[in-house]
Amino acid sequence: MSPSSNKPKGVIPTPLSVRWREFRLSTMPGVVVLVTLAAAGYLWKGFMVPATVVGRVETIQANVVSTKPGALTQLSAFRFQRVNAGETLATIITTDPRLTEANLAVIKAEVELLRAGITPMDNLQRNAINYEQLRLDLMEQKVDLAGTRIKLQLAEAEYNRMESLFSDKLVSQSDYDNAKASRDEYRTQVQEQSQLVADIEESIKRIGETHPVTPDTQSQLRAALAVQERKIALVEAESQPLVLTAPIDGLVSLIHRRNGENIAAGEPIVTISASHTDHIVGYLRQPLPIEPKTNMTVRVRSRGPDRAIGHGRIVSVGAHLQPINDALLPPTRPDVESLGLPFLVSLPQGLAVHPGELVDLTILR
Numbered sequence: 001m002s003p004s005s006n007k008p009k010g011v012i013p014t015p016l017s018v019r020w021r022e023f024r025l026s027t028m029p030g031v032v033v034l035v036t037l038a039a040a041g042y043l044w045k046g047f048m049v050p051a052t053v054v055g056r057v058e059t060i061q062a063n064v065v066s067t068k069p070g071a072l073t074q075l076s077a078f079r080f081q082r083v084n085a086g087e088t089l090a091t092i093i094t095t096d097p098r099l100t101e102a103n104l105a106v107i108k109a110e111v112e113l114l115r116a117g118i119t120p121m122d123n124l125q126r127n128a129i130n131y132e133q134l135r136l137d138l139m140e141q142k143v144d145l146a147g148t149r150i151k152l153q154l155a156e157a158e159y160n161r162m163e164s165l166f167s168d169k170l171v172s173q174s175d176y177d178n179a180k181a182s183r184d185e186y187r188t189q190v191q192e193q194s195q196l197v198a199d200i201e202e203s204i205k206r207i208g209e210t211h212p213v214t215p216d217t218q219s220q221l222r223a224a225l226a227v228q229e230r231k232i233a234l235v236e237a238e239s240q241p242l243v244l245t246a247p248i249d250g251l252v253s254l255i256h257r258r259n260g261e262n263i264a265a266g267e268p269i270v271t272i273s274a275s276h277t278d279h280i281v282g283y284l285r286q287p288l289p290i291e292p293k294t295n296m297t298v299r300v301r302s303r304g305p306d307r308a309i310g311h312g313r314i315v316s317v318g319a320h321l322q323p324i325n326d327a328l329l330p331p332t333r334p335d336v337e338s339l340g341l342p343f344l345v346s347l348p349q350g351l352a353v354h355p356g357e358l359v360d361l362t363i364l365r
Contacts, residue, residue, distance in 0.1 A: 053328075053361050057354065058277045064089055064090070064247065064268070070094035072091075072257050072260065072269065073090070073259060074156075075090040078252065082250070085246055089246055094241070095238050100239050103231075104235060107228055139228055141197045153239070158183075159179045162180075252270055256269055276355070279346060280300065292341070295313050300348050302352070303357070314345055315345065316344045317342075318341055
């Protein structure tokens with residue numbers, strides 16, 4: 001054979017189906033594995049990254065309580081109402097009206113005893129007698145005014161209760177009208193008696209300016225009247241209702257008592273929750289994967305639809321292990337207590353979370 005007969009006559013083309021089959025058998029598995037790993041890594045990083053610990057946005061709450069026992073009146077708060085610190089929420093009648101009336105009756109009897117002790121004197125002392133008589137009249141009117149004010153407080157409390165019940169159609173129109181009429185009657189009496197007290201005080205002042213009473217005149221009687229004035233001031237101070245105000249800005253989350261109920265000292269009446277907080281509380285379970293320290297950076301991931309992320313810092317670390325709230329733990333045996341080391345994290349700026357919301361925390365080394 002000649003040498004020219006051994007030369008290749010041309011490259012035989014490989015069919016496309018054969019190339020595709022070779023690609024599927026040799027290259028495609030590797031590409032699928034790489035794409036799967038990339039997708040898994042993206043999903044794991046974006047949605048499935050296990051946090052070092054589950055934390056809870058700190059909830060700040062304050063209870064409105066009464067320092068004295070009494071009857072709750074004029075409760076103006078309702079659930080989820082926004083209130084400001086110092087805003088009046090309710091009043092408490094802390095004094096038994098029967099005890100107040102008894103104290104006022106004793107004071108009035110002592111004033112009458114002082115009146116009976118004034119004996120006729122000569123013309124030189126007649127001005128002093130008139131002066132002391134007016135002071136006795138003033139004392140009696142003040143006692144009556146204090147008693148009427150106590151009755152007005154009770155009438156207003158009853159009217160507020162009837163008004164609430166009448167709006168819910170739980171009492172009749174006549175009961176509501178009677179409560180309103182009683183309140184208006186005592187209001188009128190308080191106004192009239194207050195005016196009478198003011199007139200007597202003006203008369204006493206005028207007599208004292210035109211005919212001064214010497215210090216030696218009826219000094220014992222004046223001292224006794226001064227004692228009665230102090231007693232009346234004490235009764236009026238004790239009978240004043242206790243005004244309860246909001247201690248913080250926030251929302252009314254719970255109302256524990258209603259108008260007309262008797263409450264004990266220290267018993268919560270309204271619970272107010274702050275609408276904003278600055279910290280997150282987390283717990284590291286044993287064995288501690290890391291020893292938390294102040295100023296360490298913490299990645300905070302919300303559990304909202306967008307899985308927002310922010311970065312805060314550890315503000316402080318607890319001194320000992322504490323029981324962990326069940327909401328921060330995975331399902332475990334209910335009879336086993338879990339302990340953890342608490343730490344406080346600053347809330348990242350711009351991270352939209354609600355107080356009490358659960359978040360995922362990762363301590364960055």
